[in-house]
Amino acid sequence: MKIAVVIDSSTGIKDVENYKDLYLVPLMITKENGEQVKDDENLSFDEFYALNDSQLLKTSQTVPGNMLGKWDELLKTYNQVICLLLSKGLSGQYNTFRMFSQEEEYKGKVFVIDTNGVSIILKRQVLRALELKEQGKSGEEILNIIEEETKKFNCFIIPKSLDQLVRGGRISKAAAGLAKILKITPILKYNGEIDKEDKTRTFKKAIEQAITLLDKRSTNDKKVIDLSYSRVDSEVLDMVKDLIKEKGFELGLLEEMPNTITCHTGRETFALGIWDK
Template sequence: MFAITTDNNSDLPMTYLKEHDIGLMSLSYTVDGQTYDAHHPMPDADFYARMRAGAMPTTAQVNPEEARRVLEQALETHDCVLHIAFSSGLSGSYQSARIAAMELQEQYPDKQIAVVDSLAASLGQGLLVHFAVQMRDAGQSFQQTVDWCMENRPHIVHLFTVDDLFHLYRGGRVSKATAIVGSMLNMKPVLHVDDEGKLVAVGKMRGRKRALDDLVKRMGEQIGDYENKTFFISHGDCLADAEYVRDQVKEKFGIPDCLINFVGPSIGAHSGPGTVALFFLGKQR
């Protein structure tokens, strides 16, 4: 059986990671001068409370030393390691993992390391990890799982909305004029992650509930013939809204299982409190 590793921008719960023996690389984040990471975290609810109080966190990618540490630890007990990385369109963390993997491949020539650029974020990345875990546990080979991830990553659909455009403006995702006008008119953007793993606005709705409903509407347009047995939702400390979307999806599409978790601080620093994101397999992003 092969090892699977990822990074904390997959936003999978620690209980899930431990249960399925998934190694974790950490991006770090700094709040009010104090630096945290997945190994020494600030509680998610506290992080969002600090943001609501005016804190403006910054983030840093996985560094090659951290990537090497996690991969080498996996190589100590496995001949093959699959690492599923945060989108290269949003961070240099994938490149750090590749550098570490190339160095370790020279050191361990009889072992295999595959670094997959998920082209995904948050629980979209987490959903790809979840499918890899299912394949591994069902007895699929290392190469079969790597190939499946590469072939199906364009079908991990991301749909999300944010409550406050300021955080996207601060991160350079929308213009200042868009942020100001949108806030004045109570416009809520609907965004997705495209085939290059980058954030792209696909619509805007007036009012929060309409934006949440639009996520579910777009799911119906994009799911195609895929028979999803599970879907994931992440949220920026707005559980009730995440549960509203979950209930709508279950009612409309009959998908039985849903995992809900926080948008972690490394992504939440850029999307802000009130983010709701929906992830599933579909015909296209």
């Protein structure tokens, strides 16, 4: 059984050539003038941040023709294709391509997994799928295992700056201004969707609180935290890494946040994730 794995750019993986049988069909980034840019390996982080700083960017689903074209191409040399895409709680991406996978020419050949994932959560799931594939599991078996394991992560998102959330209309200028005066930093819970969990005084305390919450909610004896971040001063990044280690955790994945997430959260945002057994 020969299986290909297809991802979108919400994993943050751009160097798919370094992984066996892994293929990227990117999400789209839309400029203020309506022009769309593929969020693929040709869009560097520096180019993205220059764009993001100059205007309010939006994100949209993978162009269906590009995804279906990739499936058709891969099915010429692979028996099955599995897709691990952005969480259905953040985008219609999963529902769109799950529907297409049920059409006659793809049924039983293309499996679109309900990941509830993004960034470091989704990357862990991709690595798991590649591992299962190498163990000889079928597309259906991989889908069932990954979907069962989606219940086993905890993740928190902490924006150091609220500027991008204001620009995108997700919080008001007045609320952001008050938070800045009071030095309040929100802690957001991620479980396939983003929701408010808590708030603290100062960014450092927010990171410490998030680590404490992860420790309490995890059943895994192996204490490993994955960390994703958007562009931030090296001193701040080092502080976060040090806090993780000071709390007795090992640092697992350390990844720059996918562009399609930074479009919404902006610079100086951190995501911390941990998996149960």
